[in-house]
Amino acid sequence: MTLYFGVDVGGTSIKTALVTEKGEMVTKSSFATNPHRCPEDVCNELQGVLHQAVEKAACSMSDVVGVGVGLPGFLDLQKGEIIKLPNIGWERVPFIQIAESAFHLPVVMENDAKVAALAESWIGAGQHALALGCVTVGTGVGGGFVVHQRLYRGVNGMAGEVGHLTVDKGGLPCHCGRRGCLETVASATAMVRRAKELQASGQLSDEIAIDEAKTIFDLAEKGDNIAQQIIDEAADWLGFGLSIIAGTVNPDTILIGGGISKAGDVFLRPVTEAFRRYALHLVADACTVRAAKLTNDAGVIGASRLVSQRESLRR
Amino acid sequence: MTLYFGVDVGGTSIKTALVTEKGEMVTKSSFATNPHRCPEDVCNELQGVLHQAVEKAACSMSDVVGVGVGLPGFLDLQKGEIIKLPNIGWERVPFIQIAESAFHLPVVMENDAKVAALAESWIGAGQHALALGCVTVGTGVGGGFVVHQRLYRGVNGMAGEVGHLTVDKGGLPCHCGRRGCLETVASATAMVRRAKELQASGQLSDEIAIDEAKTIFDLAEKGDNIAQQIIDEAADWLGFGLSIIAGTVNPDTILIGGGISKAGDVFLRPVTEAFRRYALHLVADACTVRAAKLTNDAGVIGASRLVSQRESLRR
Numbered sequence: 001m002t003l004y005f006g007v008d009v010g011g012t013s014i015k016t017a018l019v020t021e022k023g024e025m026v027t028k029s030s031f032a033t034n035p036h037r038c039p040e041d042v043c044n045e046l047q048g049v050l051h052q053a054v055e056k057a058a059c060s061m062s063d064v065v066g067v068g069v070g071l072p073g074f075l076d077l078q079k080g081e082i083i084k085l086p087n088i089g090w091e092r093v094p095f096i097q098i099a100e101s102a103f104h105l106p107v108v109m110e111n112d113a114k115v116a117a118l119a120e121s122w123i124g125a126g127q128h129a130l131a132l133g134c135v136t137v138g139t140g141v142g143g144g145f146v147v148h149q150r151l152y153r154g155v156n157g158m159a160g161e162v163g164h165l166t167v168d169k170g171g172l173p174c175h176c177g178r179r180g181c182l183e184t185v186a187s188a189t190a191m192v193r194r195a196k197e198l199q200a201s202g203q204l205s206d207e208i209a210i211d212e213a214k215t216i217f218d219l220a221e222k223g224d225n226i227a228q229q230i231i232d233e234a235a236d237w238l239g240f241g242l243s244i245i246a247g248t249v250n251p252d253t254i255l256i257g258g259g260i261s262k263a264g265d266v267f268l269r270p271v272t273e274a275f276r277r278y279a280l281h282l283v284a285d286a287c288t289v290r291a292a293k294l295t296n297d298a299g300v301i302g303a304s305r306l307v308s309q310r311e312s313l314r315r
Numbered sequence: 316m317t318l319y320f321g322v323d324v325g326g327t328s329i330k331t332a333l334v335t336e337k338g339e340m341v342t343k344s345s346f347a348t349n350p351h352r353c354p355e356d357v358c359n360e361l362q363g364v365l366h367q368a369v370e371k372a373a374c375s376m377s378d379v380v381g382v383g384v385g386l387p388g389f390l391d392l393q394k395g396e397i398i399k400l401p402n403i404g405w406e407r408v409p410f411i412q413i414a415e416s417a418f419h420l421p422v423v424m425e426n427d428a429k430v431a432a433l434a435e436s437w438i439g440a441g442q443h444a445l446a447l448g449c450v451t452v453g454t455g456v457g458g459g460f461v462v463h464q465r466l467y468r469g470v471n472g473m474a475g476e477v478g479h480l481t482v483d484k485g486g487l488p489c490h491c492g493r494r495g496c497l498e499t500v501a502s503a504t505a506m507v508r509r510a511k512e513l514q515a516s517g518q519l520s521d522e523i524a525i526d527e528a529k530t531i532f533d534l535a536e537k538g539d540n541i542a543q544q545i546i547d548e549a550a551d552w553l554g555f556g557l558s559i560i561a562g563t564v565n566p567d568t569i570l571i572g573g574g575i576s577k578a579g580d581v582f583l584r585p586v587t588e589a590f591r592r593y594a595l596h597l598v599a600d601a602c603t604v605r606a607a608k609l610t611n612d613a614g615v616i617g618a619s620r621l622v623s624q625r626e627s628l629r630r
Contacts, residue, residue, distance in 0.1 A: 074597060083597070131470050154565020155446050156601040165562040166593040169555060176595060240484060247480045248563040250469020278481040280491060282389060282398070286471040 001059055004307040005050050005105075007069040008112065008299025009033070009042075011087035011139070016046065017297070018053045018064070019304035023123035026057045028300065039082075039093050043102035050103065065311050066106040067099065068303030070115035077109070077157045086175060087139075108306045112299055113142025114151055114160060116292070119302030120255050121146040125293035129253035133245050134292060135162060136258035137238065141183040145249055150309070163187070167241055186238040188213035188260050194230050204230075217263045232270055239274020246275070246283050257292030264291070316374055319622040320365050320420075322384040323427065323614025324348065324357075326402035326454070331361065332612070333368045333379070334619035338438035341372045343615065354397075354408050358417035365418065380626050381421040382414065383618030385430035392424070392472050401490060402454075423621045427614055428457025429466055429475060431607070434617030435570050436461040440608035444568035448560050449607060450477060451573035452553065456498040460564055465624070478502070482556055501553040503528035503575050509545050519545075532578045547585055554589020561590070561598050572607030579606070 003026065008015040010033060017028035029049060046067075054061055073085035080096030099107040110118075117134035120126040126134065126146065136142040141163030145152040152159050163183035164176050171180025184190055191213045198204035204226045208215060219227035242254055254275075260267060272289045279287075294301060318341065323330040325348060332343035344364060361382075369376055388400035395411030414422040425433075432449035435441040441449065447461040456478030460467040467474050478498035479491050486495025499505055506528045513519035519541045523530060534542035557569055569590075575582060587604045594602075609616060 154601075155567040156565065156597065158595065158598045158601065159563065159565035161562060161565075161595060161598065164595045165559055166555065169593075178593070178595070240481065244480055244559050245563055247476060248474065248560055250471065250474035250476075252470040278484075278493070280473065280476060280479045280493070282471065283473045283476065286469075286473065 001063040002065055003057075003059060003063045004304035005053070005064055005067045005103075006300035006302070006304035006307075007046060007067065008115070008303060009069060009071050009085075009088070010112070010299070011072060014042070014046070015296070015300050016049050016053065017300035017304070018057055018059075019301060021308060023119075023301055023305070025297065025300070026059070027053045028297075029053065033088065035087075035089050039090060039095060039098050040102070043099045047102045064105060066108065066307040067103050068115070068306040069095075069099065069107065069109040070112040070299045070303045071095070071109055072112045075109060075111055075157060077153070080109070106307075106310070108310050110151070110303070110306055111142070111144070111157065111161075112136075114144035114153070115302035115306065116142075116257055116294070116298035117144030117146050117160070117255075117302070118151055118305045119294050119298040120257070120292050121149055122305045123294070123301065124298065125255050125290060126253050129251065131249060131251040131253075133160070133242075133249060133251045133254040135238070135242065135245070135254065135256055136292075137187060137256060137261065138259035139187060139189050141187050141238075141241075142258075143245070145251070162241060162245055165241060165244060167237060167244070182237065182241045186234050186241060191216055191230050191234050194233070195227070198226055198230070213260055213263075217266060220266070231267065235267060235270035236274045239271045239276075240278050242271065242275040242289065243278035243283075246279050246287050250283060251287055254287060254289045255292040256289065257295065257298065261291050261295075316378040317380055318372075318374060318378045319619035320368070320379055320382045320418075321615035321617070321619035321622075322361060322382065323430070323618060324384060324386050324400075324403070325427070325614070326387060329357070329361070330611070330615050331364050331368065332615035332619070333372055333374075334616060336623060338434075338616055338620070340612065340615070341374070342368045343612075344368065348403065350402075350404050354405060354410060354413050355417070358414045361414075362417045379420060381423065381622035382418050383430070383621040384410075384414065384422060384424040385427040385614045385618045386410070386424055387427045390424060390426055390472060392468070395424075421622075421625070423625050425466070425618070425621055426457070426459070426472070426476075427451075429459035429468070430617035430621065431457075431572055431609070431613035432459030432461050432475070432570075432617070433466055433620045434609050434613040435572070435607050436464055437620045438609070438616065439613065440570050440605060441568050444566065446564060446566040446568075448475070448557075448564060448566045448569040450553070450557065450560070450569065450571055451607075452502060452571060452576065453574035454502060454504050456502050456553075456556075457573075458560070460566070477556060477560055480556060480559060482552060482559070497552065497556045501549050501556060506531055506545050506549050509548070510542070513541055513545070528575055528578070532581060535581070546582065550582055550585035551589045554586045554591075555593050557586065557590040557604065558593035558598075561594050561602050565598060566602055569602060569604045570607040571604065572610065572613065576606050576610075
């Protein structure tokens with residue numbers, strides 16, 4: 001039996017799963033992310049979780065061939081280092097070395113949005129895509145490209161880092177230090193910020209506190225035009241971003257994942273319309289935009305796929 | 316001896332060369348493009364040119380293993396058809412069939428900007444690039460990506476069609492039927508149009524007729540601030556476009572080719588500055604922007620490279 005241990009490190013929780021060669025989860029579990037803990041501590045806890053999972057699944061540690069970890073931020077894959085995880089605060093961490101010491105197993109890591117893209121191409125909504133673009137829209141905007149079932153990373157792993165494409169010249173400041181990134185206009189955070197601005201200026205009722213994009217979708221569903229306008233603006237920017245991605249990479253499939261995709265067609269329809277308006281016809285006609293499928297499990301499954309592809313290279 | 320016949324069909328001339336396996340041109344020639352001639356006629360003339368070239372080079376027709384053709388427009392590579400060459404007027408032409416009947420040799424075709432990218436990666440300024448983006452700026456803006464020495468085409472050959480990336484939402488109309496394409500703000504044509512607007516409004520002297528971008532560069536060199544401003548605006552948009560390309564594909568090298576690259580550092584410097592301003596640091600730091608090398612010969616050499624790569628697959 002061959003198993004992979006998939007780990008998905010998020011801003012609020014760390015998810016894990018033991019995954020088979022077919023992408024099936026044998027066991028899964030999660031625990032809260034504590035940003036004050038150091039990477040050594042977290043890896044030691046994860047090693048304990050792995051042993052419990054193996055016991056629970058009634059298999060053996062020798063079945064587990066490696067550990068894959070999805071991480072929310074910028075990584076130096078050549079050095080095996082975390083450059084920066086903005087939401088967790090880890091910076092310049094020799095992660096692969098720390099994790100391999102804890103697990104006594106080969107460890108591979110990748111950016112979380114790329115890992116999600118890989119999962120969708122493996123057993124999700126992008127299985128039959130020749131060239132797949134995945135865009136994850138939540139607190140931020142992330143992305144990944146999978147060509148012929150392999151992640152396309154670019155020369156230093158930054159390919160698909162679409163949340164930080166400048167789309168709005170001289171636009172709003174972004175936490176990356178620049179202005180007008182796609183993330184500043186098309187993320188859930190951007191929608192909430194815009195809603196708060198419109199509440200402050202009196203254009204949107206401030207009876208309800210708006211702390212998540214879901215509230216805006218709820219208001220729009222009840223017929224609030226301003227809430228609808230916020231959604232339409234974000235959808236327009238996201239469609240614009242997709243047109244750039246598609247015009248560059250020319251994929252047959254683009255998947256929208258992340259928290260905001262839960263809104264379903266209410267968001268996906270205007271995004272797709274904007275995409276088709278901004279993209280060259282020959283590009284748009286070749287490309288389907290649809291919702292990602294794996295949602296919460298994409299991280300652990302994609303991280304496992306990383307290991308399986310690495311192991312197949314070793315054999 | 317193995318030779319390739321490279322053909323570069325442009326709006327004003329059709330260039331040809333017999334090229335060796337090392338990318339050296341044995342003979343070259345060109346004749347004027349006549350938009351009123353049909354593809355059959357042109358292919359028959361090219362077949363005559365090939366025979367003359369073989370004679371001139373004192374080699375044999377059996378040395379020529381295939382013909383590669385670069386074409387300025389949209390192609391359907393699966394069907395072997397020209398979809399549209401806007402500047403020549405050919406539309407829905409079964410080009411491969413016509414050309415193979417004329418040459419009695421295998422024929423491959425590709426978009427001219429992609430062919431130029433392939434040439435640069437073979438023997439030009441992109442020889443050592445792992446991931447290369449080439450942007451050709453002239454009458455229009457074209458582009459191509461070469462990853463590990465192979466063209467990345469996307470699912471229907473539209474990857475790298477960067478001239479028609481929408482960069483300016485609601486911007487100027489483009490001949491493709493949409494608005495705000497990179498081509499409408501960053502091409503030589505865009506600069507000339509802007510200069511004429513500024514002449515009409517009296518902001519730029521109309522003593523000199525401006526029919527080509529070179530005149531604008533000449534004026535700027537003489538200290539004309541308005542001419543300099545036109546250059547800076549186009550350079551800013553092009554740098555913005557490069558930041559999008561680099562943020563998506565994450566190349567180590569971007570080459571600027573085409574007519575406008577003759578302006579040299581006067582144009583390349585502000586383009587590079589804008590690129591670094593709009594791109595994420597990790598993306599910009601991994602990528603060098605420089606001038607393409609092969610200029611006029613890129614088409615025939617890249618077209619030959621197409622044949623050589625196709626032939627190596629057949630062996």
